[in-house]
Amino acid sequence: MNNMYFTEEHQLFRKSIQDFLQKEVVPHIEKWEETGSIDRFIWKKFGDMGFFGINYPEAYGGMNLDLFYTVILLEELQKINSGGFAAAIWAHAYLAMTHLNAEGDEAIKEKYLAPSITGDKIGCLCITEPFGGSDVAGMRTTAVKKDDHYIINGSKTFITNGVSSDYLVVAAKTNPELGNKGISIFVLDRTMNGVSATKLKKLGWNASDTGEIAFDNVKIPITNRLGEENKGFSYIMEHFSLERLIMGINAHARAEYALEYALKYMSERQAFGKTIDKFQALRHSIADLYTEMEICKVFNYNVATRLDKGEYVVKEATMSKLKSTKMADEVIYQCLQFLGGYGYMEEYPMARLLRDSRLGPIGGGTSEILREIIAKIIIDKKEYRPATK
Template sequence: MYQSYFSEEHNAFRQSFRDFLNKEAVPHIDRWEETGQIDREIFEKMGEMGYFGLYYPEKYGGLDLDFFYTVIFLEEMQRINSGGFAAAMWVQAFLGAQHLLKEGDERIKQEYLVPTLTGEKIGCLGITEPFGGSDVAGMRTTAVKDGDEWVINGSKTFITNGVYSDYLVIAAKTDPEAKGRGISIFVMDRETPGISATKLNKLGWRASDTGEIGFNNVRIPAENLMGEQGKGFPYIMQHFALERLIMGINSHARAEYAIEYTIGYMKERSAFGQSLDKYQALRHKLADMMSEVEMAKCFNYNIAAELDKGLYPVKEASMSKLVSTKIADETINSCLQFLGGYGYIEEYPLARMLRDSRLGPIGGGTSEIMREIIAKMTIDGKDYKPAAK
């Protein structure tokens, strides 16, 4: 059905990446989930194989491939059942790195983007704040110009790769009176004096290091401002469309894997003289779930194709995140129920999957925010456009 999206080369890449994950990541997942720290070596191995650079120009060490290689990259990471590992990898590949690519000058690209794609440097993106949540325009972190330096004060929270990363891409107010128009984007090294980080104890995504980061009179060179001063808000909004589609793709892939595992379990598990997959009530519930997941998947592939053409699908990406994360949560909850008591046991994958999935409707903009964006565009006629170059 999806031959128009995936060629033989795509399918070969899927198998090779699946083999790579089974060899290099799967044996360590349980340890990473327990410690909350992913070995740096896997970043380097991912970089060596070009997995972080699938969607990036060859000029910076990328492979300049179409976006459906990234779709495969995201889908396959959901199959190894660690939302935290998957998040750490796609945050490395896309969140801070997209700002480096789009807003960074050539020096910044060489110093930060190139080693990000090789896995030599780990990055993170700091936008969300303890008192701001999804209210980007209301951020309190400030950047004040002092000669040839910027002085940063404030804090960020819920930052994936926020504790062990080598550099940070952050947003700060350079004009506190201008609200959204007064935000700018900066890059800074982790060892810069005045930066502190505290690891957060999470319900799910346990393998990834999610941190709260503090900035106390952090001084960075003036040239570490990325793009134009005061244009940080449209830069952030521009990249949110990609992040939300990524979370939508993660969701349909996660739900698809949950169904696949559950069907296998039901074929082997018997009750009252027959296997669970023979009971009509369960079969029909599975049919409903599979139909919803397939519709989300088809929608997400269509948005990916639009993004690959250079279009800017803000509304559709917001819809993807809203609906796909809801479907994934409901599907995984039902799959856990089908396993009965075993669904509640950590040795079985559904318990972790349920915890990891629950972040879907929260991270990258809550479902409530997605609904308001969609309402503004469809009811009020608001048009979100990419930042002017």
């Protein structure tokens, strides 16, 4: 553990999360992986422990702690071997809730943010569309203003918590002719007329529900808009830095978990009269993989430090996700190979790890899109700025 980033208080917090996950979550993981549904009680237990309020204001029940408490939560969630469960938790706490906290007014925060922190309400973030993918500016969902309300029509897809959530943070075009300068953000209740969801089947992340959501003439009050009208694209881009860093941190944590598991297995597995961690070819492969993982981890910690200070780290967070998710896939692929036939068996963790990790280079912006963003910054000298500037 790098004490340059983690204090004694951080370490105590990590231990409390580890104990909580082992006691309250791990016994249920297999069931949730099989059913594709997470029991509601665990959300309230997370809320009671304060884990949803780590970096949110005390005024709404949060703890207002630094970003490395969040890093710890993310890392430990990856080490219980359920990418789906981890995704459900962080999609609520750091996708949906981030918008509520950053753009919501006092009434929104009291109605949605406060019960999100306590675990009484679950949220999801709805940006990706069936025809848009990573092209946020190309979204087709519209919100037409009429008197004191908006009428929302359209659809979203690949939405984590898209079926089970209580509210939805939705991006829609309020001024389509303006392109990405005509997008706004809204919060909708699941029970509003015209909101429907269909559960999708996936390769991995089986414990989380991923939904395709339709909006059919959904009428919402103007007061349900988050922030200013037509500023939604800037809000989304600003918060993408956190989402992409989160996925980078997730990646280095699951790679570290895979390496630790493989090393333990290799220290016990014998072939030709010695444990397989004594074979030079495997030892040197481990050395290379561990080096790649550590480089990504330290880079991610550096980006987290800068983000925690309020710096606008869109380039660095994009690099974090691009590099770390690719690294994790390669590490886990090799760790499965180290286990031989057992790596292919479901009773060992590598098969699920391999499936769950594969979403890393896809979700939150594909690696291809991320490379183009980085190229625009480096080659075209494009500047991304916060919505507040």
